[in-house]
Amino acid sequence: MYQFVIIFGFLLLGIILQYVKGFPKNAHQILNWIVIHICLPALALYYIPKIKWNTQLLYPILVTWIGFILSYLFFSILGKQFGWSRKLTGCLIITAGLGNTSFLGFPIMQALYGGQGLKVAILVDQPGTFVVLSTLGVLMATLYSSQQANGVAIAKKILFFPPFITFLLACFLNVMHYDLYAPISFFLQKTGTAVTPLALLSVGLQLHFDRKSNHWKFLGLGLLYKLVLTPAILYFVYVVVLHQRSAIIQVAIMEAAMAPMITGCILASSHGLKPRLCSMMVGFGIPISFITLFFWYFIVQFI
Numbered sequence: 001m002y003q004f005v006i007i008f009g010f011l012l013l014g015i016i017l018q019y020v021k022g023f024p025k026n027a028h029q030i031l032n033w034i035v036i037h038i039c040l041p042a043l044a045l046y047y048i049p050k051i052k053w054n055t056q057l058l059y060p061i062l063v064t065w066i067g068f069i070l071s072y073l074f075f076s077i078l079g080k081q082f083g084w085s086r087k088l089t090g091c092l093i094i095t096a097g098l099g100n101t102s103f104l105g106f107p108i109m110q111a112l113y114g115g116q117g118l119k120v121a122i123l124v125d126q127p128g129t130f131v132v133l134s135t136l137g138v139l140m141a142t143l144y145s146s147q148q149a150n151g152v153a154i155a156k157k158i159l160f161f162p163p164f165i166t167f168l169l170a171c172f173l174n175v176m177h178y179d180l181y182a183p184i185s186f187f188l189q190k191t192g193t194a195v196t197p198l199a200l201l202s203v204g205l206q207l208h209f210d211r212k213s214n215h216w217k218f219l220g221l222g223l224l225y226k227l228v229l230t231p232a233i234l235y236f237v238y239v240v241v242l243h244q245r246s247a248i249i250q251v252a253i254m255e256a257a258m259a260p261m262i263t264g265c266i267l268a269s270s271h272g273l274k275p276r277l278c279s280m281m282v283g284f285g286i287p288i289s290f291i292t293l294f295f296w297y298f299i300v301q302f303i
Contacts, residue, residue: 007107010197011286014204031202035195036263040102040130041166043192047122048170049179059238060120060252064099064128066237067230067256068136071097074225088218090144091273094137095281096222098264099230101125101255103199104286108258109251110196112297120251126167129261134161137267145271206262207283215277222260222277223285227292231257239303250300257296259289 017023024030051057072093079089099105102125109117142153159165179185234256238244260281269275 006196007104007111007200010200011204011207014201015207016204017201018205018207028202028205031198031205032263032266035103035199035202037162039192039195039198040126040163042188043106043122043195044126044163044166044170045173045180046185046188046192047119048126048167049173051119051123051174053174056244056246056248057123059244059249060123060255061127063124063234063252063256064097064101064132066234067099068093068097068132070230070233071225072136072140074229078221086144087273088277090140090271091268091277092218092222092225093140093144094268094273095260095265095278096226096230098129098133098137098261099226099255099258100203100261100286100289101129101258102195103203103262104289105255105258107196107200108293109254112254113247113251116247117251120248121255124252124255126163126170130161130163131167133261133264133267134164137264141267141271141273145273203262203282203286206279207286215274215280218277219280219284222281223288226260226281226285227257227289231296235299245303250303253300253303254293254296257289257293259285 014028017027075089075092075096078084079086079092101121105121105125106118109121113120173179180188231253234253238249238252262282265278265282269278
């Protein structure tokens with residue numbers, strides 16, 4: 001229960017701090033930098049070397065890959081059918097195709113499933129969401145923006161993305177069956193635990209509600225895909241078609257139902273892909289997702 005107190009407490013604190021005079025407006029950027037460059041790599045180096053790989057782990061890893069590829073097909077087809085601009089199509093592909101599997105996913109999965117749930121969530125996030133973000137996400141953002149695609153620049157962004165680098169290092173340590181020394185491992189664990197309060201505070205600082213926007217129908221479509229269709233598709237494939245029933249599958253489906261990824265929205269916005277809609281996908285997606293997540297948590301209990 002205390003995990004949910006932390007979740008709503010730091011979200012509320014972030015919202016309140018938006019209205020505190022003199023509080024730095026770019027505080028969320030600093031928090032995002034700390035989470036992405038320090039906390040997430042620490043979690044990867046702590047957990048991934050300890051994982052005993054088996055075919056069951058492919059299911060959480062493939063969650064974001066499946067969701068993003070289907071997002072591309074779904075919104076590119078709709079974009080061509082209804083004559084959307086490339087920027088609008090690119091915005092929806094990225095923001096609806098990437099879930100908040102770490103900032104919100106980690107604390108929620110830990111609250112619902114404990115340490116084992118967090119380990120599965122890290123698999124969804126590290127080789128899943130963050131690798132998709134730094135590869136397919138960067139590629140889509142470049143192709144759908146007004147910028148010319150630059151293969152070298154894209155490759156650099158991918159190769160020097162901190163979570164991607166530490167993920168590769170952690171995988172190497174796992175393959176070599178090498179775990180870090182106890183003091184280092186302890187330090188990484190404690191550093192990684194900071195991801196929950198810092199990430200949720202960052203989310204709260206970025207929650208904005210623009211009532212005057214002209215993007216309401218696109219917001220609804222994007223959130224429908226992210227919060228309802230994506231977990232429904234994963235449920236159908238994993239449970240109905242493949243007959244997979246385990247706690248790992250429950251966590252995988254719950255992670256698929258997470259709100260749009262903040263970093264993905266920042267990526268799309270920084271490339272000029274409908275920044276206001278990007279902000280709305282995060283601002284409305286996060287609070288609405290708490291309602292839909294309760295629905296999916298009820299559904300997955302029958303797996």
